[in-house]
Amino acid sequence: MSDQLNLFRNGDSTHPAFAPLAERMRPRSLDEFVGQSHLTGEGKILHRLIHEGPFQSLIFWGPPGCGKTTLARLIARRGDANLVSLSAVTAGTREIRAAVDEALAAWSRSRKRTWLFMDEIHRLNKAQQDALLPHVEKGTVTLLGATTENPSFEIIRPLLSRSRVLVLEPLAPEELRAIVRRTLEDRERGLGDFPAEMDDNAWALLLEGSGGDARVALNALELAVLTTPPDSGGVRRVDGDAMREALQRSAVHYDKAGEEHFNLISALHKSLRGSDPDAGLYWLARMLEAGEDPMYIARRIVRAASEDVGLADPFALVQALSAQQAYQFLGSPEGDLALAQAVVYVALAPKSNSLYTAYKAARDTARRTGAVPVPFHLRNAPTSLMKRLGYARDYQYPHDSPEGWVPERYLPEPVGNEVFYTPKPWGWEGKWRELLEKRRRIVRGGGNRKQTARDHIEDQPVES
Numbered sequence: 001m002s003d004q005l006n007l008f009r010n011g012d013s014t015h016p017a018f019a020p021l022a023e024r025m026r027p028r029s030l031d032e033f034v035g036q037s038h039l040t041g042e043g044k045i046l047h048r049l050i051h052e053g054p055f056q057s058l059i060f061w062g063p064p065g066c067g068k069t070t071l072a073r074l075i076a077r078r079g080d081a082n083l084v085s086l087s088a089v090t091a092g093t094r095e096i097r098a099a100v101d102e103a104l105a106a107w108s109r110s111r112k113r114t115w116l117f118m119d120e121i122h123r124l125n126k127a128q129q130d131a132l133l134p135h136v137e138k139g140t141v142t143l144l145g146a147t148t149e150n151p152s153f154e155i156i157r158p159l160l161s162r163s164r165v166l167v168l169e170p171l172a173p174e175e176l177r178a179i180v181r182r183t184l185e186d187r188e189r190g191l192g193d194f195p196a197e198m199d200d201n202a203w204a205l206l207l208e209g210s211g212g213d214a215r216v217a218l219n220a221l222e223l224a225v226l227t228t229p230p231d232s233g234g235v236r237r238v239d240g241d242a243m244r245e246a247l248q249r250s251a252v253h254y255d256k257a258g259e260e261h262f263n264l265i266s267a268l269h270k271s272l273r274g275s276d277p278d279a280g281l282y283w284l285a286r287m288l289e290a291g292e293d294p295m296y297i298a299r300r301i302v303r304a305a306s307e308d309v310g311l312a313d314p315f316a317l318v319q320a321l322s323a324q325q326a327y328q329f330l331g332s333p334e335g336d337l338a339l340a341q342a343v344v345y346v347a348l349a350p351k352s353n354s355l356y357t358a359y360k361a362a363r364d365t366a367r368r369t370g371a372v373p374v375p376f377h378l379r380n381a382p383t384s385l386m387k388r389l390g391y392a393r394d395y396q397y398p399h400d401s402p403e404g405w406v407p408e409r410y411l412p413e414p415v416g417n418e419v420f421y422t423p424k425p426w427g428w429e430g431k432w433r434e435l436l437e438k439r440r441r442i443v444r445g446g447g448n449r450k451q452t453a454r455d456h457i458e459d460q461p462v463e464s
Helices: 045-051 068-080 093-110 126-138 157-161 173-185 201-211 214-226 240-249 261-271 275-291 294-312 314-330 334-348 352-370 384-388 429-442 453-459
Strands: 058-061 082-087 114-119 142-147 162-169 196-199 236-238
Touching: 045 068, 045 162, 045 173, 058 068, 068 082, 068 114, 068 142, 082 093, 093 114, 093 126, 126 142, 126 157, 173 201, 173 214, 196 201, 201 214, 201 240, 214 236, 214 240, 261 275, 261 294, 261 334, 275 294, 275 334, 294 334, 294 352, 294 429, 314 334
Parallel strands: 058 142, 058 162, 082 114, 114 142, 196 236
Antiparallel strands: none
């Protein structure tokens, strides 16, 4: 059997002294657990499951260091259940089958139910999830999955439908503070034998830089404390510089392949649509500082310029495309400013989705009437036969009119006088709104063309 199956069993929470601080300080009971009160509070779902609820497959969805593994252990410990742990990063179908065999043996040996804890469950491919599914259906194992990715996108529907998804949140600063204080005082598992005090700057850096991740906070705390020499009184006084060195990570938390990637680009786009340049600049900076591909951001700015500004200010699209080209020419950091310029311009520009909705409506109508023939007067007539059939006959050339416009019908008869584009009354669109309405009224009152090819042939003189 794979050694991986013995990572932790039966909720064993003893840790050797050389284990990382975050592992040593893992809560041993729900009373020690900090955070996720919306799940663990009195009368909440996990509180009921741990104390009296039935066995039920669960999937914990939340960011790193928020307590997913700890809660899995606490749940499995209830009722002295057997716990088998796997990580989807290294586990395959063979390991899943071995876990199932272990579950069957545990039931046969001692009538113990088995919880299968699958860390990073979103890393299992479809075939591996399919292999796990029947054993969850039969109750051979009860699944405890942990994932940092949205289960709706990463887990097959049949497996998801047989599990309860519980959403965990990043730990709040005060929750992290409580965990750190307990760690500094705990002499058995924590840093109580290394008396330490942190100044306000160190606290601020730790709470902000860990981003709600208790594992990051405790590992940084351990490094900062142990590398700070004690003063004459034996106290290690951790300052901001020591904590900054211990963190050694950007305060910007981001996963370019995960949900946060889409959350941040969505926030940027919605800020532009909402005409908030400050928020737009903030989300732009968040993504650039986290290492996002600037061309990905540039493409979204171009999209916003077309989709949300459109013809209310045609120069928004020009600005967005210019920023994209400027970044390609300059690169970072100089090119970042070009993207910032486009963000501010698009945010301040008057907004109109008239073009966006007009094209969607026209597309729907085109799909519905795709077999309707082009009216004869709009057809191309490069040959004499086509001309005899009536192609391009009676076409009115707008440039021959003093006004540069003629009251002509350009939509086919079955489509009628359908209107797709309705300009907003502001910005560049507003200048043309009244003229467009006037022209449409004239065209609607100008009659219809209903001639066919046969009509045109009959109208032609017979050639001798």
